[in-house]
Amino acid sequence: MYITISAQKLGGNYSQSVAGYVDYLEKENQIPEQDQKLENFFNQYEDDIIPEEVVQEIDSNTSKLKKIEPKFYSITVNPSQYELRRLEDNSESLKRYTRELMKDYASCFNREINGRAISINDIKYYAKIEHHRTFKGSDFQVKENQEYATKILQLKNDIQKIHRSEKEGNIKKIELQIKQLEKVAPHQQNGSRIVQGMLKEGNQSHIHIIVSRKDVSNSVSLSPGSKYKSSEVEMNGRLVKRGFNRDAFFQKVEKTFDKNFGYQRNYVETYQARKTYIHNPKLYFSAVIGLPASEKAMAMKIVRESGLPILPVIPVSQAQLTVKLIRTLQKSIGVAIRSGSIGI
Template identity: 50%
Template sequence: MYISISPQKLGDHYGSSAKDFISYLEKENSGKSLDQKTYFFNHQEHQITDKEVVKKIDANTAKLGKKIPKYYSVTLNPSQRELRHIKENPEKLKLLTRKIMEDYARCFNREIDGRPVSVSDIIYFAKIEHTRFYSEKDLQVRENMPYLKRIAKLKHDLVKIQKGELQESMSKANALIRKEINNAPHKLNGSLIDVGVQKPGPQSHIHIIVSRKDATNRYSLSPGSKYKNSTTMLNGKKVHRGFNRDLFYKKAELQFDKLFAYNRNYVESYTARKTLQKNPATYYRHMMGLPLTERKLAFKLMQQAGLIPKVANISPAQANRLLKIFKRAADLAIKSSSIQY
């Protein structure tokens, strides 16, 4: 599971309303009838309209200036393997979201009226989306790009040929286009994968908008704070501050595993991804120490992620040679969120 936390988008200053962001989250409802639409939900309610979300988020921004975000966006991205495990059941995704948001509250190093922050102090609204589209960040698009650029030029030349502006053979140009398409590494149903193409397989994910202010509109709760667990003096009083992101990410995985009896492979874990970014050799050694069946699954998942070439049966000797290959690809794949375990 890949999780991201980001503040309200910054232009010249932070906007006073969540309207634009909520409108973006309504994109899958476009053109659908009322009974086909999906709604927002929170810890207690199931069918919350976009207008209600905007109203409640916008009303909870006391004493937040233009240079302070009014809300944060949390995105929960279960992997395709995780989604298949729960059969992409929306009710299970809602249950998971609610459990994760309980942990979100617990990961604040803050107190409200002398007690730890709880989910009842958090104002949040979540929505499940079921489709994703390739972007310029995806490995498949990046590797296809040289071919796509050459094809675009060849098609431009075809137009010139048709207009008589270029004295070339149309059949030759078309043959070159077919050659580029055949040589391109990533295709979907015979067509090249490009920006805007819908991704195949289960793609459900959850968008969550969380108010920066607590439910009383008195306290600021920022998951973006650079202070994990620290204290500071405010008006002569010692005040706790910070949000532990590492703990939050780990707890989210544990919630999924516990709720749905999921056997997480090492390479699927947040700890492994972090190790891969910082010390690929340690990551590899840990993986090679896994039991044989777990190791085979680990390599299969890495192949699906594009970290190593696809090999039918990987021996330890082959694995050693592949280490150098996946080291080069690892950082790019993770930074682009292209890992789809």
């Protein structure tokens, strides 16, 4: 489970309206597919919410927020292929999980409203399920294919120059070179070279959640991206709770998923493992090595299926975890286990 939390920006400024983001999230409903069910926005208690209502509710819930402050946050929930299989890629299950996840979100604010803890009923949010993903320019498959893409583009330009009599050459020979480059590019999908914008195959369902910075009463600011972690501070002679417990949130949502769907989570799939990797990679690799044989095999399979290379020889002892080896491993699987959350 990979979850990201981000304040939406346009260039260097925070978005003053959610309209552009809502329009972006409507893109799949504009893809004509006979067997595709339209996915509408929903919140904790309502389904089939129209985009116009989402824009109206979020944009009007920004009392006293300055232009330099986020008006809303985007939470993206990315279940793994294994988790999606457990859900049977079911939209209703994803929707149910979203509603449980947002209860966890509310519970991780170290704030009070009128002397009571924050609850889900204080959170104004709208969510949407998407079933497609496209390859981005930042994806390693696209990056590693770029050398071939550049050569192919050069050859295509050469063909155009030959057509315009600006250059001499054999077009058929160049076309054969292009076909060969297309074929030998390292990353392929269904027999075609992976390029930016290509739809990813397999289950790609994920959840986008738009969360207002202000509570439902439009009077209390609730920021999951606050520079203050869960703490207390003295203000005007009294202790005031503040902040958002990010660690607790990421740990809770995993437990919520596992409990609700009977999922047996492997060590490398856990938030704690990703955090350990970032702060103490040697301890992380030691933990992987120390897993029981079947769990270790599954751990390596999960990392390998993420699409990133892994060393052909897995270290078998603590002594083999040299600094050089750790750096090599970090380079090879870092992206696969990196959490996209704020403030790790």
